[in-house]
Amino acid sequence: METICDAGYRDELARLTPSLRRFARALVRHHLVDVADDLVQATLTRALGGDQGRRGTRLHVWLVSILVGLHRDQVRDLGAEQRIGSASDAATPTGQPWKSGRRDVALLGSIPVEYRESLLLVVLEGMSYAQVAECLGLSAATVATRVARARDYLARAQAGWSGGKPAVAGARTTSHLRLVK
């Protein structure tokens, strides 16, 4: 059945789809293309069935919040990333990994999901802390803290990856974050 839908709204969704795909791919475990694209499809499906009054930045923030919510459900169901600090991405990927040609891509997986979300929204989606806060239902201060925490995790993972040599003065290396890839 066709969803009745404003053409302008569809255009907006289509315009935002590439960046949603990018965000989803950065967010999901092992950056699996299929898993990420499934999230995007589910997000678009929900957006088509919802309030179609949003445009531009508001629509963007809303779409991302849908995607983040779906991803959290997924993570909760998996039970794999619940524990903060679990290096779940060290597990062997079983799907089709995205061929980025970059080994350090896997380091993102060492950031607990709730911190990773905030970091990626700021860095990839170019959102302000206030927009991320709206998107995730947090205060801007919490977003700032999460971004900072995410970077700490990333720095530690990078340090662990480069053979235990701290990437920056003061960064600790933690063996459980070492990459197995």
Place this chain on the structure above:
Amino acid sequence: MMRPFSDVDLHAFVDGQVSPERRALIDAYLKVTPEEASRVDLWRRQNEAVRTIFAGAASEPVPLWLTIGQVASGRARAPNNSRDAIQDNRLPRSKPSRPVGASARPAGVGRLLRPIGVAVVAFLAGAAMPSLLPALPTAIENWLPATPRMGQMRRVAERTIEAHRTFSVDPDRPVEITDQPAGALAAWFRHHVAVPVRVPDLTKLGWTLRGGRVVPADQGPAALMVYENAVGDRLSLLVAGVNNPNLSDTSFALLPGPTLTWLDGPVGFGLVTSKEGSWLRDNAAALYRAVYAGGDG
């Protein structure tokens, strides 16, 4: 010593979340505190790395099944193996009712007859196309109008010929991967080619599938399938995304080469064989049908 700026301030600085005045103050502070400056620099490099790594993901062609029209019509792609590892019941994933590629495939003869004003063109040295397939040319012309669509078909034909000459005719290694186990090739294409690709069964026409590979084309990676007959002739089938603005258009042509070429919405098809030229023409309709008839999708 009391630090004038907290870590939160510095992170906000890196993310461009501070006012110009405050930015200037932090800049000045970092100039005199190298240790802080190196931390800030690390965060900047982290940001850049993340952006760089995923920059390509936003410029990839959006797969057909993710386009708004497809999502709105409730179509979903077929499940694939990689998802089994990370199964998620919560996502509203509608059960696929058709194989991958079904959405871009004409629904039988009716659809092919439907378009009014669809240019159905053939380049034939005085010969008419076989009348087996109703969709085949109703207007035979021995010249090619320079329409954008015709340009697209030419490009598909050229790409097919290039791929055939480069890869398919190689006696020992014509393909990158074989279809072992069955379905592997389709799965491979699903991951690497933005348009839906079906791997047709051409055995009734005397061709056995050797395998395939991903080849470059105008709109991104395309699928090349290579078939072989009993005497060692090779047949290449190229499936590539095309920039066809009128998605409902279907065109069909036997271009010099000879190459059997047609467009089906955003997907272009090209067929070339090292068998003598008339074979392709004589079997155009059967090949055309076979490509849509099934095989593993």
